[in-house]
Amino acid sequence: MSAFLATTDGRVLAHFDESELEVLLSLSRQFCALLADVGNPSQLLDPAIARLFPDAYRDDAAASNEFRRYTQHDLAARKVETAERVQAALADTAERSVGVVLPDGREGIALSVEDGWSWLRHLTDLRLTLAARLGVVDDAAAFDEEPDPEALSEEELLTRSLFDWVGYVQELLVAALEDVVDAGSTSADESGPASTGR
Amino acid sequence: MTHTLSDTDLSRSAELRDESALASPWVTIVWNDPVNLMSYVSFVFRSYFGFSRGEAERLMLLVHNDGRAVVATGNREEMERHVEAMHGYGLWASIAKADA
Structure with missing residues (x-):
């Protein structure tokens, strides 16, 4: 199960299960392939x-x-660069080369605030x-209701469950990153008077 | 598309740009969409525009409830920069004349 945890040193620790890492990596690589030919006007016919x-x-x-x-x-180059940064972190963790250990003993990825924003953009x-x-x-109300197994094909149901899961991951990451940013702005306020005295 | 047509488009756009220096300001509009999370939109507004948490939340709710919100006003170049940045965040943003 994926999880994000704000640390006191201004980072977010992220944990993904192996199967989740694989799913994210696969989606992310498909996204880069989609953007490989961007700029070709006919590509705008693709709703994505x-x-x-x-x-x-x-x-x-x-x-x-x-x-x-x-x-x-x-813009496309920046989106691909962001995707590749996320992929590199996911791949490193999958190979257990630069992972960190969370307080509960699980392996994770340490993200700076900047890294966190790359992740948020890419998950979006x-x-x-x-x-x-x-x-x-x-259609603003398209995802208000649970998916209807009768109305959707198996493939659509899978896509919908991936969509919902990535949204869940993103919601957790927004919350953790906000915690880090809020903690940082509080400590900046506290250190304000000391630094203006120099 | 022919070259002639492309050239016409460009000169027309150049005219528009010249006019914009004297005309009414432009605005950046963010539109509601079924994908972006409310918490994310609010966090983007806070981080990118430097709004307080309350103001970011107010604008996010405007987008959510009214379908759109004006998040910035200024000259055309500035608004184009904001819109490009919003597209970078995956938000659905566009530019319009302030009085349109």
């Missing part, structure tokens, strides 16, 4: 790509295309892609 690089001007297709021309390449990209694969882009 269209959602990852949405129109910047809702009522102006020409301005949106121009914006994409200027930003999409770099994975969820946006999984949702698009389920045909969900802008």
